[in-house]
Amino acid sequence: MNTRDRHGSSAPADSVTASPVLDIRGLRLRLPRTARPVLDGVDLTVAAGETVALVGESGSGKTLTSRSVLRLLPPGATAEGVVEVAGEDVLAMNAVRLRALRTGTAAMIFQDPRAAINPLRRIGDFLTESLRLNTGTPAEEAERRAGEMLVAVGLTPAALRRHPGQLSGGMLQRVMIAAALMGEPALLLADEATTALDVTTQAEVVALLGDLRDRFGTGLLFVTHDLGLAATISDRVYVMYAGRIVETGPADVLFARPRHPYTAALLAATPRLDAPRGRLNAIDGQPPDLRAELRGCPFAPRCVHATALCTEEAPEDRVFTDGPGGPAHRVACHHSDRVRQGADHG
Amino acid sequence: MAETVLHVSGLHRRYGSVRAVDDVSFSLARGGSLGIVGESGSGKTTTARIVVGLESPDEGHIRIRGDERTGRVRGRAARLARAREIQMVFQDPFLSLDPRVSVEAVLRETLRLHFPGIDHARRIAELLDQVGLGSRTRDALPRQLSGGQRQRVAIARALAVEPAILVLDEAVAALDVSVQAQILNLLADIRAETGVGYLFITHDLGVVRCVTDDVIVMRQGRIVEAGATERVLAAPQHPYTRLLLESVPRPGWDPHAIAAARRALHHAPAGPDRTNGQSTVLN
Numbered sequence: 001m002n003t004r005d006r007h008g009s010s011a012p013a014d015s016v017t018a019s020p021v022l023d024i025r026g027l028r029l030r031l032p033r034t035a036r037p038v039l040d041g042v043d044l045t046v047a048a049g050e051t052v053a054l055v056g057e058s059g060s061g062k063t064l065t066s067r068s069v070l071r072l073l074p075p076g077a078t079a080e081g082v083v084e085v086a087g088e089d090v091l092a093m094n095a096v097r098l099r100a101l102r103t104g105t106a107a108m109i110f111q112d113p114r115a116a117i118n119p120l121r122r123i124g125d126f127l128t129e130s131l132r133l134n135t136g137t138p139a140e141e142a143e144r145r146a147g148e149m150l151v152a153v154g155l156t157p158a159a160l161r162r163h164p165g166q167l168s169g170g171m172l173q174r175v176m177i178a179a180a181l182m183g184e185p186a187l188l189l190a191d192e193a194t195t196a197l198d199v200t201t202q203a204e205v206v207a208l209l210g211d212l213r214d215r216f217g218t219g220l221l222f223v224t225h226d227l228g229l230a231a232t233i234s235d236r237v238y239v240m241y242a243g244r245i246v247e248t249g250p251a252d253v254l255f256a257r258p259r260h261p262y263t264a265a266l267l268a269a270t271p272r273l274d275a276p277r278g279r280l281n282a283i284d285g286q287p288p289d290l291r292a293e294l295r296g297c298p299f300a301p302r303c304v305h306a307t308a309l310c311t312e313e314a315p316e317d318r319v320f321t322d323g324p325g326g327p328a329h330r331v332a333c334h335h336s337d338r339v340r341q342g343a344d345h346g
Numbered sequence: 347m348a349e350t351v352l353h354v355s356g357l358h359r360r361y362g363s364v365r366a367v368d369d370v371s372f373s374l375a376r377g378g379s380l381g382i383v384g385e386s387g388s389g390k391t392t393t394a395r396i397v398v399g400l401e402s403p404d405e406g407h408i409r410i411r412g413d414e415r416t417g418r419v420r421g422r423a424a425r426l427a428r429a430r431e432i433q434m435v436f437q438d439p440f441l442s443l444d445p446r447v448s449v450e451a452v453l454r455e456t457l458r459l460h461f462p463g464i465d466h467a468r469r470i471a472e473l474l475d476q477v478g479l480g481s482r483t484r485d486a487l488p489r490q491l492s493g494g495q496r497q498r499v500a501i502a503r504a505l506a507v508e509p510a511i512l513v514l515d516e517a518v519a520a521l522d523v524s525v526q527a528q529i530l531n532l533l534a535d536i537r538a539e540t541g542v543g544y545l546f547i548t549h550d551l552g553v554v555r556c557v558t559d560d561v562i563v564m565r566q567g568r569i570v571e572a573g574a575t576e577r578v579l580a581a582p583q584h585p586y587t588r589l590l591l592e593s594v595p596r597p598g599w600d601p602h603a604i605a606a607a608r609r610a611l612h613h614a615p616a617g618p619d620r621t622n623g624q625s626t627v628l629n
Binding site for chain 1: 385386492493494522523524525526527528530531534549550551552553555556576579589590591593594595596597599601602604605608
């Protein structure tokens, strides 16, 4: 009953023909007082019923990418490119369409449920508010639907009359998922949605998200810093570094045989239960500062394979097909053929 | 077996009706590294706070190098004496460093407090070198440093007094993977060089495996399993330890089975698996 086994095989094959629920093309985001774009040509798709992980460290731009799907941009930001949700360009939407997007088509679950909910109001008020205000659904009908959603996430309708302070973190994150599902979204964005939870609770929430995706055919974009989690739950993975997608491919292929030195180095730096004990292969140095301009590959200063070419010229995507008919494995590296799991960093 | 620097026996701490710490005993050898793992509410942080003297236990004893150290420390001299024996590093160095004080001044202040009247320039340079901070960071303020650098400063400050024990409370939890690896390697080096003992509080089993010799697993205030880290992680005896291990995402991970196991365990009473003779408590 593994999530990947049950869905991993079918979803990506369908996604080749189906139009994606999320299609980001060439997204470039600039912030005031920075020397380079914080997002620099991001391409990313999520198909209906597909789970996609977006992985990166702090400052890589993974959260900005997921927030720009709802056009939640930082003050002063300018965006270029296309962000399409269910065929509609989010960056070009008027206020009315944007509101419909945020309350219906796409929904986001954040890391800290307590920061996203008013502690003084009942769970029922929180869940039904958007539906009543935006679709004019009568209170009784909205409450009934909220009760159904609470059952779908493993709680009981009795929780409607509770206040947030009366629920545990795991239960409250279920409420947030129920709230996200109230508008029947085609796309669910989970930004570190399980990071603040205990590991056993995380498993429950992940199991729940998998079930709900099957039941409603929702596309799921899972933003996380946790490589193990990304590998386990997703069909495809995108790895970000310094505002760029450096590698993307099927989750099993990408983690078994990474082709970007950064992905390989991240895997080698993660303390794992199944690797030999002893010193970790830390990545020296720091990610590039936003105040400095970038020439060439952003990872070059920290990369064991870097050559003069890497500091001169930004690498184009190379495409590998790891199996016949399989989804593409794209890597932005001049020397991806030199990367071998375990050889350079482990 | 090396000399014992920290010996904790029969700790109890209640908050109202909640038994936050319920009969906890363990010991830490000189230069050893003991992990305390558990989820939120397991009592691991309360145990750490009692050990460093930030909280006092209702019952139980703490001995450091054989001397009784139970209870809150009162008075300046006693506080300083305790601080020279045991130091703590927290999860978020941004909250534990004064935003207006430079790296060098942080270390100078600590050294002057404990060893007044001597020049500390050499010791400061030595500490910065020990935690891998270049001389260029000497004058930096906390906000000018990265998360990893700030944690290095916090570690340098803790080491300044040459404590026998360092309590690390989720000290690498907020760091990115690449930086976390640097800090974990640094901590391993420092232990090998100085012989300081670690009490390592964490929820991350991968981290525990990486930096500890022994581990205790806590649940609802009690120790449910204890032993050599390698043995406990390879062959867990208590169902809760097994659940924790199975919950770590990896190939073949089955969230539905974990959710079911968690519910089953939730209805079972907490506490050590008395029927299982192989569960041992470190003494």
